[in-house]
Amino acid sequence: MIFSNAQMERYSRHIILKEVGVKGQKRLMESRVLIVGAGGLGSPAALYLAAAGVGVIGIADADAVDLSNLQRQVLHGAADVGKPKVDSAREAMEAVNPDIKVNAHRIFVNANNVLDLIENYDFVIDGTDNFPAKFLINDACVLARKPFSHAGIIRFQGQLMTYVPGAGPCYRCVFETPPPPDAVPTCRQAGVIGAVAGVIGSLQAMEAVKYIVGIGQLLTGSLLTYDALAMEFRKLKLPRRDDCAVCGDSPSIVKPFDYEATVCEVSL
Amino acid sequence: MPEYPVDESVDITDVVCPVTFVKAKVAMEELEEGQVISIRMNEGEPVQNVPRSIKDEGHQILKLIDNKDGTCSLIVRKGREDA
Numbered sequence: 001m002i003f004s005n006a007q008m009e010r011y012s013r014h015i016i017l018k019e020v021g022v023k024g025q026k027r028l029m030e031s032r033v034l035i036v037g038a039g040g041l042g043s044p045a046a047l048y049l050a051a052a053g054v055g056v057i058g059i060a061d062a063d064a065v066d067l068s069n070l071q072r073q074v075l076h077g078a079a080d081v082g083k084p085k086v087d088s089a090r091e092a093m094e095a096v097n098p099d100i101k102v103n104a105h106r107i108f109v110n111a112n113n114v115l116d117l118i119e120n121y122d123f124v125i126d127g128t129d130n131f132p133a134k135f136l137i138n139d140a141c142v143l144a145r146k147p148f149s150h151a152g153i154i155r156f157q158g159q160l161m162t163y164v165p166g167a168g169p170c171y172r173c174v175f176e177t178p179p180p181p182d183a184v185p186t187c188r189q190a191g192v193i194g195a196v197a198g199v200i201g202s203l204q205a206m207e208a209v210k211y212i213v214g215i216g217q218l219l220t221g222s223l224l225t226y227d228a229l230a231m232e233f234r235k236l237k238l239p240r241r242d243d244c245a246v247c248g249d250s251p252s253i254v255k256p257f258d259y260e261a262t263v264c265e266v267s268l
Numbered sequence: 269m270p271e272y273p274v275d276e277s278v279d280i281t282d283v284v285c286p287v288t289f290v291k292a293k294v295a296m297e298e299l300e301e302g303q304v305i306s307i308r309m310n311e312g313e314p315v316q317n318v319p320r321s322i323k324d325e326g327h328q329i330l331k332l333i334d335n336k337d338g339t340c341s342l343i344v345r346k347g348r349e350d351a
Binding site for chain 2: 003008009012015016021
């Protein structure tokens with residue numbers, strides 16, 4: 001028997017689904033997903049992927065839990081304030097599912113470590129909160145031919161898209177360069193509803209599950225936007241750009257590099 | 269026990285719905301198309317639901333045998349992959 005009785009019970013709702021079944025659950029259990037950022041987006045993504053039985057989950061974050069995080073970062077509890085986020089993230093995921101392996105990477109992801117970090121994973125979830133990190137993860141994933149889910153949230157809005165090598169645009173095709181510092185406020189300055197992080201982070205987990213199991217349509221070639229106040233989802237079709245600096249036909253970016261982050265962004 | 273040529277057998281009397289079907293499905297995964305499995309299940313709810321779910325997956329129900337001990341054996345031929 002492939003699964004123990006306990007595993008059959010734990011994953012019964014997956015296995016019953018024709019689209020997932022025994023094979024899909026096995027794929028999930030053999031997969032490795034990296035989540036960059038144990039914050040608002042990373043929290044639901046980490047919990048759902050742990051619950052789904054993703055075999056190895058990497059979580060990368062250099063910060064410690066702050067009281068102001070708890071409004072949206074459901075991986076962490078009041079007792080975790082002051083603790084490294086990756087530690088409380090690991091504890092929360094293992095509490096949900098002791099079968100999985102969690103790799104805690106207590107690092108700021110930068111141009112020097114990003115390729116080594118993503119190398120051992122099948123899919124990357126960008127749960128970061130600043131533009132330099134988002135461009136860095138995009139460039140690294142394009143260069144390493146690693147599929148990833150981009151997402152961003154602010155106030156009552158969120159967006160996400162999925163990059164798969166050879167299918168559709170990368171983040172840089174859509175947004176060529178980061179906006180100038182202070183042109184766009186961070187969520188510390190602008191505020192965000194916790195449940196928006198829950199919606200978008202859960203959608204990122206859903207994209208990872210579909211990619212791993214190999215079912216359905218991914219958000220490749222489209223950007224999904226969510227407006228919580230208007231209660232509207234929009235799916236914008238976006239083409240790959242032949243002249244994209246990183247995934248284009250003659251790329252000028254051939255290795256990851258760091259944009260300078262503003263002081264405020266770094267500690268978010 | 270069934271007087272039927274079976275390649276494999278699985279006992280799902282030790283689990284309850286919906287794990288009954290899940291356990292049968294996991295066991296069937298090991299089979300090749302066309303192979304036959306005997307699935308021993310409790311009378312009542314499993315007999316009502318498991319055969320239907322197995323049929324929905326594209327497998328062929330050959331026979332349901334009453335074992336006269338409160339259990340039944342469902343004889344199934346595995347259908348086409350991703351049917």
